[in-house]
Amino acid sequence: MHILDDLEQRGLIQQTTDNEGLRKHLEENTVTLYCGFDPTADSLHIGHLLPILMLKRFQKAGHRPIALVGGGTGMIGDPSGRSTERSFNTEEIVKGYAEQIQEQISQLLEVNQGENSVVTRNNYEWLSEISIIEFLRDYGKHFSVNYMLAKDSVESRLENGISFTEFSYMILQSADFLNLYEKENCTLQIGGSDQWGNITAGLELIRRTKSNDEEEAKAYGITVPLITKSDGTKFGKTAGGAIWLDPKKTTPYEFYQFWINTDDRDVIKFIKYFTFLSVEEIEELEKQLQEAPEKRVPHKRLAEEMTKMVHGSDALQQAERITEALFSGNIATLNAVEIEQGFKDVPSYTSKERNVGLVDLLVEAKISSSKRQAREDIKNGAVYINGDRRDDINYSLSDEDRIENTFTIIRRGKKRYFLIRYE
Structure with missing residues (x-):
């Protein structure tokens, strides 16, 4: 199955640039693509999983993914999806966050293992070398203020105000795409739906700087949908806060519980989004949900797949033991480590x-x-x-x-x- 057909079947494509051109490009080439992750905290959370797994899907389809950690852009702040200015972190803190996130991505995506293995890059390497004069002459001249004001990420902030720093963010992200296009032959960027403006700005920069009289530069963009829950609550949030990928911040048991408690109305959608189960397996799980919803078979399968993927088989078994002990009341079967996880939030x-x-x-x-x-x-x-x-x-x-x-x-x-x- 063509990678785009699989993504569409799973509901994973929100927007694409030149869908037919991209389809042909993927058929005829081993494509290098990238997705960026700004280090705004010391861990990624489950909201980052969708684009991470998109990289993995393209890898499985034979393409070459790059996970770009925004050590440079993370010091500026992306205005996308925000109504107020971000607070600046120090360079030392951002550097520490970037290293931790790069390590997390490496564990999730098996970096540098195979011919088309995922590789990681840090945009601080090239953005930190651009002088203010180079930034204005080589990049800024290709963006009109009118063009930038029309982007949703900027337009939505005009009423409350946006600093020149955050206003310039899309130019820096465009510079990332151009740099990877030049040095790694990267022709595809993927991101969340709030990144559409930044992605298309990068495509515009490539078109303006790399096209010639004989041929127009070809690059593409894909966004994944914003994840919504049927009950109206925000995906990835609980009463205790965000669901982190770091087991020290969100234990494997808490992680497992988040997925197993998925609303019946969302569970099949999330299985399509987050797992690599086949269409046939998903259809069978959907049938089981309809015939015996009280057994919660799809919920258990989703929790198993996600916990094993993020934390490993041992952590999954541990989470299942804690769940069973709490359900049966047989607490004495748990060890001290499992007690710490299962009773983290009790008095x-x-x-x-x-x-x-x-x-x-x-x-x-x-x-x-x-x-x-x-x-x-x-x-x-x-x-x-x-x-x-x-x-x-x-x-x-x-x-x-x-x-x-x-x-x-x-x-x-x-x-x-x-x-x-x-x-």
């Missing part, structure tokens, strides 16, 4: 005593409001230690109640969990 208390009466602990940890309430909770069978009910008001915790000598999990009622740590 916690650090106990200074190794062996303490259960009533005293419930009050000290503010699990029960008073000793009287604690005794009632215990008598009523509402208190569980590591998944086991304790109904003896004289019970004292012992070494056996500490998981790996580090944690005890207390549950009050059906769903209220508390994490007890030990000094």
Whole structure:
């Protein structure tokens, strides 16, 4: 199947420049393409996954992808999709972010492994060498102010104001495309739908500087759609904030839970977007969703595919163990690392005593409001230690109640969990 047909079937193409020309170009050539990622944080989040996986799809189709880390443009700030000016980070911070993101991309895309392997570049290498005079003479002269004002990323900011710095961002991104066109024969840029103006500006710069009397320079652009959720909430956000790709910021268990809790109305769309499952497999999952929605088979498959892709098989198995333990209440099967992940956001208390009466602990940890309430909770069978009910008001915790000598999990009622740590 032609790569463009596969992308269209999955709903992954928002806009293209010269669709027929691009189709022919991809059929006749091993195409070098790129996508840019500005280092605005120390990790990518799942909103970046769609363009990352687009690079991987083109790689699987035999083309040569470049993942461009914006060490230079990240110091300026892209106005696209924003209503206010970005705050500047220091050069040192941006450099650190760029290195971390480059490492993440390398892990996700298996950089430098094979003939058409993904390669990474950092635009700080060439943008930092352009003087202000070169910028104005060699690049700025090819862009009229009227042309730039007409771009959505600029026009939407005029009412609230836009600095000359952010106004110039599209010229810098155009310089990236031109540089990669010249040095790497890169003829295709992909990006999110908010990047359309920047992409077409790059194509214009290539056309103006590289076309001659005999032949017009050929380069192309593709944008992927903005991901929307059927319930109206923003994709990639939870009550705890963004879903990051860094396991230290979003644990593999949290990552797994995000995907498995996908709305029924979105799950098949997300499988098409984010996985490499075949059309036949996706159709079968859609059939299972229609026939037995309560089994949530597509949701589990989506969570499995994404967690394994981003964090690996071991992390997937760990996330599944935590999920099963929490569902069954069999907390004692978890190890300390899994406890840290599964109970990251529950209330916690650090106990200074190794062996303490259960009533005293419930009050000290503010699990029960008073000793009287604690005794009632215990008598009523509402208190569980590591998944086991304790109904003896004289019970004292012992070494056996500490998981790996580090944690005890207390549950009050059906769903209220508390994490007890030990000094």
